[in-house]
Amino acid sequence: MSDTGPLWALGAMSGTSLDGVDGAMILTDGVRVFEFGDTAYRAYSEAERAVLRAALGKWDGAEVAAAAEVVETAHAEVLSGFSGVDIVGFHGQTTAHRPDQAHTHQAGNGALLAEVLDTPVVWDFRSNDMALGGQGAPLAPFYHFALARRAKAQNPCVFLNIGGVANLTWVDPGAPGPESPGALLAFDTGPGNARIDDLMMKRLGQRMDRDGALTRAGNVDTDILEHLLTKERFFRRLPPKSLDRNDFSDWGEAVAHLSDADAVATLAAGTAGAIAKGIAQCPTPPECIWVTGGGRHNPGLMEMLAALVDCPVAPVEDAGFDGDMIEAQAFAYLAVRVLRGLPTSAPGTTRVPAPVGGGHISRPSGIGNVISTGG
Secondary structure: OOOOOOEEEEEEEOOOOOOEEEEEEEEEOOOOEEEEEEEEEEEOOHHHHHHHHHHOOOOOOHHHHHHHHHHHHHHHHHHOOOOOOOEEEEOOEEEEEEHHHOEEEEEOOHHHHHHHHOOOEEEOOOHHHHHOOOOOOOOOHHHHHHHHHHOOOOOOEEEEEEOOEEEEEEEOOOOOOOOOOOOEEEEEEEEOOHHHHHHHHHHHOOOOOHHHHHHHHOOOOHHHHHHHHHHOHHHHOOOOOOOOOOOOOHHHHHOOOOOHHHHHHHHHHHHHHHHHHHHHOOOOOOOOEEEEOHHHHOHHHHHHHHOOOOOOEEEHHHHOOOOOOHHHHHHHHHHHHHHOOOOOEOHHHHOOOOOEOOOEEEOOOOOOOEEEOOO
16 A cells, blocks of 8 residues: 555545435545545435434443444445445444533444455544544544645635534635645534434424425524524534534424424524524635535525525535535545544644544454554
């Protein structure tokens, strides 16, 4: 394996929306992205999703062990279908994330996957950042910097991921590198799709507001919306900052008396409003906002957001990228950075005091063969 040249890295992501596992390959040296490779998706079954939901908010115990088994099995199935892989970046499934307690847990054993795939696996990306005082999230911003450079962006732009939780990365592509002071500001903005998805499942037995049908059909309760966006102390905190998927769970209670459509529309407006508050906290107004994650498939949500900001809002496909695979690609990119001892987070992305690398590398010569690269 080359020490400095580009590698074919395979990244995997199982996000807070609990929809399934994304796998994506990129050719990278940990600084530049030279080429995009194959992608794959493996959906979780309803039974598997129920196991994962039961583990949310938990650190250990039978539910978390069951979730880890689901995660490992699903990842082994999808990742074993790739070939020509030099290294794998495995994020796992976050069951609980409490930056205020310097603790995070991602279900899934990367050492086990290294054995199954017979390929080095980088995993446990967040712990070292948190141990050194960082939020441990978000971790995709360094990859967003590389994408902004690849897109030849000249002015600051924002990558906005609307998953279960929404987070943004403000990028100055003119900075020397992602760890440079002022190059990046990244943080969770508030709820993404999670509150909408939970309401849809509870009321209608559906996983999401498909194509934003209810978002567009409903009427926003402006009194509830104002209450949701003004009472939360989180919105007044300076970034970087991060959230757990179950944060803002009281939003569902706030719209419980509304019709299905009005409740979904109000929650979507809350997501858009929280993102707009986040944009206002950026160092300078972005030239554009490129949206990734499932939320970009909700036209109603995209329209709400566009009405609240003073720049174009577009799916990241408009910049030539695959919005369904960016997070998986990000962990492929980070895996190579970990392998080469490069930082994976910085003060502007996680509030860690100085740029830091993290993660463990497990090599396929025994499940216990784990090498820490943090420090």
